[in-house]
Structures are given as C-alpha cells and as structure tokens.
Amino acid sequence: MNASPGAVADIIVLHGARTSLVLECVAGGAPLWRYWGPALHADGAPWPPLASQRPTPSSSPDTDQPFSLFPTFGGGWFNQSALLAHRDGRDFHQAFQRCEIDWREPGRAAVVRLFDDVAALTIEVSLAMSAEDDTLTISTVLTNTGDGVLEVQWLAAGVLPLPERSANVRSFVGRHMDEFRPVEDALSRSGWRRENRRGLTSHGCFPGAVVTTPGTTHDTGLTYGVHLAWSGNHAQLIDSFDDGRFQWQMGEWLAPGEVRLGPGERLASPEMIAVCSAGGLNGVAQGFHVAARRRIAWPGGTMRPRPASLNTWEGFYFRHDQAELRQLASLAAGIGMERFVLDDGWFRGRNNDTTSLGDWTPDPAKYPEGLGDLIDYVTGLGLEFGLWVEPEMVNPDSDLLRAHPDWALELAGRPRLTARNQLVLDLTRPEVVDYLFGAIDTLLRGHPIGYLKWDHNRDLATAGGAGGRAAYHNQILAAYGLMARLRAAHPEVEIEACAGGGGRIDMGVLRHTHRFWTSDNIDAVSRLGIQRGFLQFFPPEIMGAHVGADPAHTTGRGQSMAFRAAVALPGHFGVELDLRKLDTADLARLADKVRLYKDLRGILHGGRVWLGDGEDGMVWQAHADAAETELVVLAYRADPASFGHAAPLRLPMLAAEARYRVRRVDRDADAEGQIASGARLGAIGWPMPPLRAERAVILRLTRLDGPT
Ligand code: GLA
Numbered sequence: 276m277n278a279s280p281g282a283v284a285d286i287i288v289l290h291g292a293r294t295s296l297v298l299e300c301v302a303g304g305a306p307l308w309r310y311w312g313p314a315l316h317a318d319g320a321p322w323p324p325l326a327s328q329r330p331t332p333s334s335s336p337d338t339d340q341p342f343s344l345f346p347t348f349g350g351g352w353f354n355q356s357a358l359l360a361h362r363d364g365r366d367f368h369q370a371f372q373r374c375e376i377d378w379r380e381p382g383r384a385a386v387v388r389l390f391d392d393v394a395a396l397t398i399e400v401s402l403a404m405s406a407e408d409d410t411l412t413i414s415t416v417l418t419n420t421g422d423g424v425l426e427v428q429w430l431a432a433g434v435l436p437l438p439e440r441s442a443n444v445r446s447f448v449g450r451h452m453d454e455f456r457p458v459e460d461a462l463s464r465s466g467w468r469r470e471n472r473r474g475l476t477s478h479g480c481f482p483g484a485v486v487t488t489p490g491t492t493h494d495t496g497l498t499y500g501v502h503l504a505w506s507g508n509h510a511q512l513i514d515s516f517d518d519g520r521f522q523w524q525m526g527e528w529l530a531p532g533e534v535r536l537g538p539g540e541r542l543a544s545p546e547m548i549a550v551c552s553a554g555g556l557n558g559v560a561q562g563f564h565v566a567a568r569r570r571i572a573w574p575g576g577t578m579r580p581r582p583a584s585l586n587t588w589e590g591f592y593f594r595h596d597q598a599e600l601r602q603l604a605s606l607a608a609g610i611g612m613e614r615f616v617l618d619d620g621w622f623r624g625r626n627n628d629t630t631s632l633g634d635w636t637p638d639p640a641k642y643p644e645g646l647g648d649l650i651d652y653v654t655g656l657g658l659e660f661g662l663w664v665e666p667e668m669v670n671p672d673s674d675l676l677r678a679h680p681d682w683a684l685e686l687a688g689r690p691r692l693t694a695r696n697q698l699v700l701d702l703t704r705p706e707v708v709d710y711l712f713g714a715i716d717t718l719l720r721g722h723p724i725g726y727l728k729w730d731h732n733r734d735l736a737t738a739g740g741a742g743g744r745a746a747y748h749n750q751i752l753a754a755y756g757l758m759a760r761l762r763a764a765h766p767e768v769e770i771e772a773c774a775g776g777g778g779r780i781d782m783g784v785l786r787h788t789h790r791f792w793t794s795d796n797i798d799a800v801s802r803l804g805i806q807r808g809f810l811q812f813f814p815p816e817i818m819g820a821h822v823g824a825d826p827a828h829t830t831g832r833g834q835s836m837a838f839r840a841a842v843a844l845p846g847h848f849g850v851e852l853d854l855r856k857l858d859t860a861d862l863a864r865l866a867d868k869v870r871l872y873k874d875l876r877g878i879l880h881g882g883r884v885w886l887g888d889g890e891d892g893m894v895w896q897a898h899a900d901a902a903e904t905e906l907v908v909l910a911y912r913a914d915p916a917s918f919g920h921a922a923p924l925r926l927p928m929l930a931a932e933a934r935y936r937v938r939r940v941d942r943d944a945d946a947e948g949q950i951a952s953g954a955r956l957g958a959i960g961w962p963m964p965p966l967r968a969e970r971a972v973i974l975r976l977t978r979l980d981g982p983t
Contacts, residue, residue, distance in 0.1 A: 395421025455808025474735025633675030797823030820846025923960030
C-alpha cells in the first residue's frame with residue numbers, strides 16, 4: 276500500500292458524547308482501525324493515510340497489512356483472524372475486493388459491507404455509537420454467497436483496538452455460589468484468551484472484561500470494557516501486535532461442525548457491547564448500566580418501582596404446605612412485601628430434585644384444587660404472585676420424557692449425562708417449544724401470575740440435536756424465541772433469569788427478562804464481592820438481592836438482620852427465609868428495612884452508581900437518582916477494623932461546589948443530618964462511626980442547591 280505525500284484519507288468517524296472512533300477506508304480492503312478512545316474534536320482537519328506514515332518493517336511482506344475492522348488469515352495478516360472458515364478445505368484465506376459503507380445514522384451508526392468474490396462470502400459489520408452513554412455496539416453477519424457449504428469455526432462479533440499502554444485485563448471467574456470473582460492478568464506480548472464451552476453464559480467465565488491502563492482507579496484512568504450479549508458459548512481474546520497495540524475480539528465459541536452455511540445462508544453474531552471511559556472502572560460501569568437499561572422491555576414501557584419480593588425457596592425448599600405458605604404470605608404482606616414467588620416444588624410429583632421437571636401442572640397432593648386457592652389468597656393480601664419454572668429441563672423420571680423419550684438433547688451411542696438429575700430438552704425441535712409454550716401459557720392464562728422465575732440448572736453436555744450435530748447455538752436462539760413468544764402473549768409478565776443463581780447473566784437474555792438471580796449464595800459477606808462484580812456490567816435494579824436466613828444456608832455463616840438487609844438493599848430487594856422463624860424483634864427490624872427500601876428505591880434505581888474502596892478495608896457504593904440531587908451511600912465493613920479511630924469516608928463523585936445535607940438513614944438518630952460541601956466530602960470525607968465486622972452505614976445525601 277502506497278500513498279502519495281499530501282494525500283487525504285477517506286475516513287469513517289463515529290462520535291459519542293465522550294468517545295470517538297475513526298476508521299480509514301482503503302481501496303480493495305476492509306477499513307483500517309485508526310482510533311477508538313476519548314472524544315476527538317470534529318476539527319475538520321484531514322487525516323493523512325496510514326500508508327503515508329507507516330513504513331514496512333524489514334523481513335515482512337512488501338504489502339503492509341495494517342490492522343483492520345475485520346482482519347483475515349492467509350494473506351499476510353499474522354495475528355488472530357476475525358474469521359476462520361473454509362469450503363471443503365479450500366477458501367481458508369479470505370480478503371475483500373470491495374467495501375460499501377451504509378450510514379444508518381450519520382456520525383453514529385453505519386454498516387460496513389465487505390465483499391470477497393474469490394472465497395464467495397460477504398461480511399457486514401454493524402457499528403453503532405450511543406450518544407447517551409458512549410457504548411459502541413458491534414455485530415457481524417457472514418453470508419455464504421458461493422455454491423458449496425462454508426464451514427465456520429470462528430466469526431468475531433467485533434474486533435477492537437486497544438492502545439499500547441493497555442496494562443491489565445480484569446475478567447471474572449467463579450462457580451455456582453461464587454459468581455463474579457475478579458481476576459486480573461497483566462497484558463504482555465503473550466496472548467490472553469478465555470473460553471466458555473458450558474453451553475450457557477456460565478458461573479465461571481463471564482462474557483466480558485475490563486482493560487485498564489497504568490494508574491486506573493475506580494474513578495480515573497483510561498479504561499475499556501466489553502461484553503458479549505449472548506447466553507451460550509463464547510470466546511474472548513486479546514492479542515498483541517508488533518506495533519505495541521492490541522486487538523480485542525469476542526464472539527460465539529462454535530463447536531466443531533456446528534455452523535455449516537449452505538449457499539445463501541447467514542451466520543449472525545451476537546452483539547458485542549463496548550465502552551471506553553477516561554473515568555476508570557466506574558466510568559465503564561456507568562456506560563454499561565445505561566446500555567443494559569436500554570435493552571429491557573418493561574411491561575408498559577417503563578420500569579415501575581421494583582417490588583420487594585418474598586421467595587419461598589430457602590425457607591421451604593420442596594415442602595409446599597398450603598397452610599404454611601399462607602402464614603408466610605400473611606407475614607410477608609404484614610412487613611410490606613409486594614411480590615410472593617412460589618419457587619420449585621409446586622408441580623406434579625416434585626418432592627425433590629430427582630423427578631418431574633417437564634410436568635408443568637400443579638401437584639395434586641400439594642395443590643388438590645390447583646394453584647388458584649393459594650394465588651387468590653396471596654393476591655387477596657395485595658401481593659403480586661410469581662412462579663418458578665425451568666422450561667428447558669426434563670428429569671428422566673418425568674411423564675414428559677416417558678411420553679417423548681427422544682425429546683432430550685443427546686448423542687446417539689453416548690451415555691446421557693445428567694446434572695442435578697436432569698437432562699436438557701431439545702428446543703431446536705418445534706414440537707418441544709410448542710409443548711413448553713402451551714404449558715406455561717396455560718398457567719399464565721389461568722391465573723394472575725405477574726412474574727416467572729425462569730431457571731436453568733445445568734450446563735449443556737452431549738448437546739446433540741437431530742442428525743447428531745452440535746445444537747448449542749440453535750438451542751440458545753430457541754430459548755430466546757420461547758421467551759419472546761411468551762412475552763408477546765403475556766406482555767404484562769416479568770421474567771427473572773436464573774441459572775443456579777448467576778449462570779445466565781448477560782445482555783442477550785436481558786432483552787427478554789427483567790431481573791437476574793445474582794447468586795444462590797445469599798450470605799451477605801459473600802454477596803458484597805459478587806454484587807460488586809455484577810455492578811461492573813449491570814445496573815442495581817435488576818440485581819436480585821435477598822435477605823437470607825441466619826446462618827446462611829450456603830456458607831453456614833451468620834450476620835445480623837441489619838447487615839443482611841444493608842447488603843440486599845441496593846439491588847432488587849427481596850427476602851428468602853421462613854418469616855415464621857424470626858423473633859418479633861428481627862421481624863420488626865426487617866419491616867423497617869422494607870420501609871427503608873421503599874423509601875430509597877427511587878434513588879437507588881434511577882441513575883449512576885459509583886463503587887469505591889474506603890480506608891482500612893471499608894468498601895462503599897453510591898447510587899444517585901436520575902437528576903443527581905439525591906444520593907444513597909452504603910458503606911460496608913466485612914472484616915474487623917485495624918485502625919483505632921475510624922477513617923472518614925471520602926466521596927469523590929460529588930459536585931465540589933454543591934452543598935449536601937447528609938443523613939444517616941439506617942438509624943433514625945440522625946434525622947436532621949449535617950451539611951457539608953461536595954469538595955469537603957471529597958477531600959476530607961464524612962466522619963465514620965467505629966464499626967465492628969459485618970456492619971454497614973447507610974447515608975442519604977440531598978443536594979441543597981440546584982445543579983451549577
Ligand atoms: C436453583 C435456583 C434457586 C432455586 C432452585 C430450585 O438452584 O438458583 O434459587 O430456584 O434452583 O430448585
């Protein structure tokens with residue numbers, strides 16, 4: 276590639292409010308990455324072509340191959356390719372002769388269409404920059420325009436540049452009951468790669484990561500984040516170039532033979548959502564929160580205040596005694612709860628986890644007259660009724676599988692691998708989806724059920740569909756399709772995505788759902804870390820957060836009611852214990868916390884969230900309402916203090932010139948509060964009381980003068 280001196284590059288520029296992206300169009304190839312980072316002013320100055328500035332290094336092809344929007348293998352690009360595909364062993368190399376730019380919104384959204392007439396395929400990369408939150412959404416469609424079958428091993432959803440000074444990548448590992456544990460890896464000339472092949476978003480390999488530059492903190496430093504909006508297998512990788520930069524790719528991980536495109540067929544990638552912020556980890560989180568909020572289809576179009584929810588699981592497990600459940604509902608209504616969710620155990624023969632998944636009619640022994648009596652009782656108390664289902668699953672010991680032994684995903688000649696004693700239904704068969712739609716639709720039509728807790732309690736294994744081909748990709752699309760069909764038939768119903776807690780938390784399923792069950796671990800100390808990881812990507816109003824029993828069932832550790840409630844409070848608050856077992860004092864304390872939640876939820880769930888680390892092991896988070904005139908600050912101490920005097924809590928996100936009234940609201944002793952400037956609260960901090968381990972302080976800040 277050569278460029279004459281003084282030549283002007285033909286560029287594509289997308290601007291967000293604080294971010295810009297620049298690509299250079301080149302003849303006979305994909306546009307080249309020139310920039311993605313903090314906003315560049317639209318100064319109108321011309322860009323010299325990259326070729327005029329970049330001599331070819333020694334011992335490399337005479338034609339330079341700079342980093343493009345869609346780099347491909349086999350023609351002198353030696354880093355990771357955005358596509359790995361072949362046609363019966365041929366066409367393993369792809370390159371583009373033509374490029375079309377189709378502007379969808381000038382300066383904000385475009386589709387870049389690339390044509391390879393030799394390998395006979397086209398690529399369409401959609402790029403959209405949000406002016407509201409600076410998130411960049413990228414997705415890619417591959418079309419086979421040739422005659423034979425195109426076998427696809429990898430199609431990147433998006434390919435992004437990272438600057439030379441990228442230092443660390445923070446991703447999230449975990450397991451059932453320990454989701455969102457951050458792990459930090461240094462970036463170097465070696466590659467970084469994480470893959471999830473569990474067939475579901477997974478507890479242990481979250482499809483997203485954050486890249487930091489030296490000196491990044493919660494609030495400062497150039498920081499990048501990506502997330503793949505997909506509930507199945509995925510791969511994410513960072514690969515270093517010989518010019519010091521890095522590329523970041525994400526996409527669906529495909530099983531061998533899973534995608535074979537016939538003539539004219541297409542593969543559409545999931546969306547990759549990316550954020551760049553000069554405002555550190557919180558800046559990236561705030562971008563993701565707005566992007567997530569935009570994806571949620573609330574009944575009626577807007578979110579109503581998130582109802583305080585009582586869930587029956589840990590209090591009752593499979594023991595459904597209607598008299599007991601009525602006592603529970605009455606107590607729940609008495610302390611101000613607003614939604615009652617009947618968890619696992621309600622359907623035909625379901626007395627433990629070995630049986631009955633698939634048989635979605637009420638258990639005649641527990642509910643001889645059906646669910647109607649209990650639902651009437653619960654709704655008569657003013658509570659909304661919710662129901663647990665696990666549609667994609669079936670127990671071998673079920674009427675459903677006895678009637679349709681071929682309905683589970685399996686591979687001929689291989690043992691059926693159960694997990695939690697269950698198999699996965701083959702949703703790629705339309706008759707299976709029709710059966711599930713019919714069963715759930717009947718429940719929803721028959722009763723005023725406002726909410727489904729939609730579970731998925733195992734990974735996919737031996738996931739072969741009809742014909743013995745891997746069914747992972749189509750299974751996810753079919754599950755989304757079933758959710759969409761049910762939502763279309765019952766638009767007033769909200770859905771919670773659960774998968775043994777946080778195994779299906781992503782912005783793909785969020786298009787169809789309204790809450791995540793964050794973790795099966797409700798221990799408040801464990802939850803502090805899990806919730807902070809969740810909040811890096813998702814806003815608090817969809818973070819299911821419950822007050823559990825003391826001691827916690829999953830860890831055996833016990834905490835005070837005040838601490839358990841303070842940890843659950845910022846999320847979509849709920850209670851998951853047998854209220855009949857609380858003594859009067861704890862029941863009254865819990866009722867107080869439900870009141871406090873209702874008082875604060877308009878602030879907690881409205882706007883920006885900041886996480887911070889205080890001194891001496893304190894952690895805190897601040898939530899502002901949409902107008903940022905009210906804030907709630909929750910400060911937690913998990914471990915004993917080591918300082919003699921508690922250090923003040925510095926709050927750097929406040930407007931320096933504004934004055935705030937600060938009140939402690941987890942006690943009513945401080946009703947008047949004190950007034951301090953944002954500058955003082957940022958530089959010196961709020962004087963903290965001494966706190967023992969597993970204690971919290973909740974402050975409400977009201978801005979006294981209008982925005983300046
Ligand atoms: C999963 C969920 C729990 C509960 C059980 C019921 O583990 O995460 O909240 O619903 O299933 O079997």
